[in-house]
Amino acid sequence: xxxxxxxxxxxxxxxxxxxxxxxxxxxxxxxxxxxxxxxxxxxxxxxxxxxxxxxxxxxxxxxxxxxxxxxxxxxxxxxxxxxxxxxxxxxxxxxxxxxxxxxxxxxxxxxxxxxxxxxxxxxxxxxxxxxxxxxxx
Amino acid sequence: xxxxxxxxxxxxxxxxxxxxxxxxxxxxxxxxxxxxxxxxxxxxxxxxxxxxxxxxxxxxxxxxxxxxxxxxxxxxxxxxxxxxxxxxxxxxxxxxxxxxxxxxxxxxxxxxxxxxxxxxxxxxxxxxxxxxxxxxx
DNA sequence: TGACAAAATAGAAAGTGTTTTTATATTTAA
DNA sequence: TTAAATATAAAAACACTTTCTATTTTGTCA
Numbered sequence: 001x002x003x004x005x006x007x008x009x010x011x012x013x014x015x016x017x018x019x020x021x022x023x024x025x026x027x028x029x030x031x032x033x034x035x036x037x038x039x040x041x042x043x044x045x046x047x048x049x050x051x052x053x054x055x056x057x058x059x060x061x062x063x064x065x066x067x068x069x070x071x072x073x074x075x076x077x078x079x080x081x082x083x084x085x086x087x088x089x090x091x092x093x094x095x096x097x098x099x100x101x102x103x104x105x106x107x108x109x110x111x112x113x114x115x116x117x118x119x120x121x122x123x124x125x126x127x128x129x130x131x132x133x134x135x136x137x
Numbered sequence: 138x139x140x141x142x143x144x145x146x147x148x149x150x151x152x153x154x155x156x157x158x159x160x161x162x163x164x165x166x167x168x169x170x171x172x173x174x175x176x177x178x179x180x181x182x183x184x185x186x187x188x189x190x191x192x193x194x195x196x197x198x199x200x201x202x203x204x205x206x207x208x209x210x211x212x213x214x215x216x217x218x219x220x221x222x223x224x225x226x227x228x229x230x231x232x233x234x235x236x237x238x239x240x241x242x243x244x245x246x247x248x249x250x251x252x253x254x255x256x257x258x259x260x261x262x263x264x265x266x267x268x269x270x271x272x273x274x
Numbered sequence: 275t276g277a278c279a280a281a282a283t284a285g286a287a288a289g290t291g292t293t294t295t296t297a298t299a300t301t302t303a304a
Numbered sequence: 305t306t307a308a309a310t311a312t313a314a315a316a317a318c319a320c321t322t323t324c325t326a327t328t329t330t331g332t333c334a
Contacts, residue, residue, distance in 0.1 A: 017301055017310060038291080053313045058292065060311095077211035078321095079291060092252060105249040109262065112242040115229060121266040125246065129258040154281060154330055175321075190284045195321065197282095215292090216320060276334090283328065290321075299312065304305100 014067045021045075021052055025060045029070060029084035035091075035100040037079045075100055075126055090125040096134035103127060140167075151204045158182075158189055162197045166207060166221035172228075172237040174216045212237060212263055227262040233271035240264060 011018050011026075024045050034040065042057050061082055064070040073081040075093050081100060090103040103125070111120050144163055148155050161182050171177065179194050198219055201207040210218040212230050218237060227240040240262070248257050 019300080019311060021312080051313065053315095054292080055294085055314080056312060062293095072214060074214035075211055077209060077217050080214050092255060092257070095258075101255075103249055103251060105251065107244075107246055109244055109246075111264070112240055114240060114242060115264060117269040117272075118229060118238075118264075119267040119272045120229070120264050121232075123262055123264045125260055125262050127248070127252060127255075127257050127260045130256040132254040135254075135256045156282060156329070158283075176319095188284060190286090191321080192285080192323080193283060278332085278334100279330105280332100281328105281330075284326095286324085288321105288323070290319100292318080292320100294317070295315085297313095299310105301308105301310075303308085 010069070014069075016063060016067065021049055021056050022060050022063075024048060025057065026064070026069070026084075029064075029082065033085075033102060035073060035075075035081040035083050037076075037081055039079075041082070073100070090127070092127040092129070092131070094131035094134055095128055096130055096137075099131055101131065140164075147206070151206075153200065153204070158186055158193050159197050159200075161185060162194065163201070163206070163221075166201075166219065170222075170239060172210060172212075172218040172220050174213075174218055176216075178219070210237070227264070229264040229266070229268070231268035231271055232265055233267055233274075236268055238268065 008018060008023075011022070016022070025041060028041055028044050029036070036044070038054065038057050038061060041061075042052065042054055045057075046052055061070060061072075064084075065072055065082075068086070069084065071083045071086070073083050073091070075081060075091055076098060085102065088106065090105070090107070092101040092103055093099070094101075107125055109123055109125075141160075141164075144160055144167075145155065148159070148163075153159065162178060165178055165181050166173070173181070175191065175194050175198065178198075179189065179191055182194075183189060198207060198209075201221075202209055202219075205223070206221065208220045208223070210220050210228070212218060212228055213235060222239065225243065227242070227244070229238040229240055230236070231238075244262055246260055246262075
């Protein structure tokens with residue numbers, strides 16, 4: 001089964017309608033590690049879909065998030081970033097260029113005592129500083 | 138030395154001009170643990186300063202951040218939140234009501250091997266889930 | 275204290291990123 | 305094949321943030 005068929009399967013399984021735009025967005029997300037913003041996605045696809053609108057990008061992202069295929073990141077305070085990697089991982093954001101990198105190591109963090117009245121479902125570690133490229137400058 | 142005098146000192150030391158608006162913003166920030174947004178600050182102060190504009194709130198925050206008196210949080214993807222607590226601490230965000238809580242426990246996190254080419258200056262742990270109030274519902 | 279220069283303010287306008295709306299087109303299921 | 309459901313493009317609405325400029329305020333120094 002090739003990649004396209006897998007995507008089709010995934011969509012069907014979730015009861016989503018198959019549209020070329022949606023497939024293209026999913027394909028783009030699956031093939032990048034750039035944690036793109038909605039605009040990045042739009043720009044990447046507008047050559048293939050010159051008539052595509054932002055609404056489609058946002059609508060599709062909303063559906064994908066709802067279905068659990070994509071996560072929304074709140075790491076960049078100027079805009080939302082999207083992440084199709086579902087396995088547990090963390091991030092590094094460069095204070096200079098804004099790029100986000102995956103940090104795949106796991107951290108053994110105990111839920112602190114002060115959160116015992118809370119229902120903690122997840123935690124995220126976000127490192128910040130300079131990426132290798134910006135560090136050299 | 139009372140609180141007001143301390144604030145005056147802090148401002149003077151940093152070479153900032155003392156304006157009633159700035160003092161009020163600093164005072165408000167020092168007395169809340171709500172991690173307010175710019176709008177929260179504006180709303181909290183508009184009774185005392187009916188003519189105040191958002192520009193002043195944002196300008197002042199910018200200066201305070203620059204001088205290191207306040208930190209900008211990127212935890213809430215819909216808007217910026219501001220935090221005047223400078224000691225090292227982490228956060229919990231409620232997925233339901235959006236409230237942000239401080240987590241004061243320290244975590245011994247080693248900089249992972251995969252970031253050895255990076256310059257890591259900080260890390261933040263963000264827990265998420267339901268706060269005690271939303272958990273009950 | 276009064277005057278001056280530098281800096282901050284208010285208010286409005288413009289800029290981003292995101293969401294909603296509406297009419298039309300496409301997809302899916304029967 | 306057709307009806308119903310859903311997705312689409314395009315524009316408008318929206319929320320948050322930044323920028324601009326004339327006016328006011330602040331700190332400094334005579």
